[in-house]
Amino acid sequence: MNAGDENLLKSISNDTLLDLTQRYGQSAFGFGAGHGTGSPGRYPLTPAADFLSSQTAKSNESGGEQTSDDDDGFDTLESRKRGSAFDDDKHGGPLAKKPKEQRSLRLSINARERRRMHDLNDALDGLRSVIPYAHSPSVRKLSKIATLLLAKNYILMQAQALEEMRRLVSYLNQGQTITSPIPAALAPFGQAAVYPFSGSTLATCAEKCTTNYSGTPSSLFKHCNDKP
DNA sequence: TAGGCCATCTGGTCCT
DNA sequence: AGGACCAGATGGCCTA
Numbered sequence A: 001m002n003a004g005d006e007n008l009l010k011s012i013s014n015d016t017l018l019d020l021t022q023r024y025g026q027s028a029f030g031f032g033a034g035h036g037t038g039s040p041g042r043y044p045l046t047p048a049a050d051f052l053s054s055q056t057a058k059s060n061e062s063g064g065e066q067t068s069d070d071d072d073g074f075d076t077l078e079s080r081k082r083g084s085a086f087d088d089d090k091h092g093g094p095l096a097k098k099p100k101e102q103r104s105l106r107l108s109i110n111a112r113e114r115r116r117m118h119d120l121n122d123a124l125d126g127l128r129s130v131i132p133y134a135h136s137p138s139v140r141k142l143s144k145i146a147t148l149l150l151a152k153n154y155i156l157m158q159a160q161a162l163e164e165m166r167r168l169v170s171y172l173n174q175g176q177t178i179t180s181p182i183p184a185a186l187a188p189f190g191q192a193a194v195y196p197f198s199g200s201t202l203a204t205c206a207e208k209c210t211t212n213y214s215g216t217p218s219s220l221f222k223h224c225n226d227k228p
Numbered sequence B: 001t002a003g004g005c006c007a008t009c010t011g012g013t014c015c016t
Numbered sequence C: 001a002g003g004a005c006c007a008g009a010t011g012g013c014c015t016a
Helices: A003-024 A048-069 A077-082 A100-129 A144-173 A205-210
Strands: none
Touching: A100 A144
């Protein structure tokens, strides 16, 4: 187990994970399913980097359609995949009964909302790309909730590490010599406090899966391909 | 097959 | 008035 990853897991489990687990149950962290949501071309079950590129491609694909969606909000990849359920205008649904003016407005709003959600997803992808843990080859694309939770805890860890570094600098500035690799001031956090994610990409998924805060297998990583 | 995650549509509300 | 934001509903896809 990589110390940084372990710390991250501990951090997650310690506050947010526990909190959300209580609110949503284990399902909130069910990485195991759904990460291949949609057709294989949309969310292939590949490492994060591949997801990012595929996501971008998907986003661009949708974006390309968006221009025409302004005129026909239902003529999207998703709409076509979904079939007639939402294809009201083409199958005599509620929207088809509305005046052309209202229908046009509704389609415009739909397209705008779609674009907004795509932007939101792009931002989430950007967030995933800077979360160290998300790049392990054996870890599937993080879900939205997991991305936010990891990001939050990563920020907290960085802040904590920064604080410890400041303490260390202050300690050194007092003219003290360090006799151990980790001064007493850093003892509670160990080396990982300074380098919370060092070597995280080298850690196996199995290692990441083995432990969470409570020392039991983490539901966060039950999606791992390589079992512990 | 159930559960999880997601994209999209939709109507409401708030803001500019 | 138009756009942004939000939450509920719906249905598709995937995994265990």
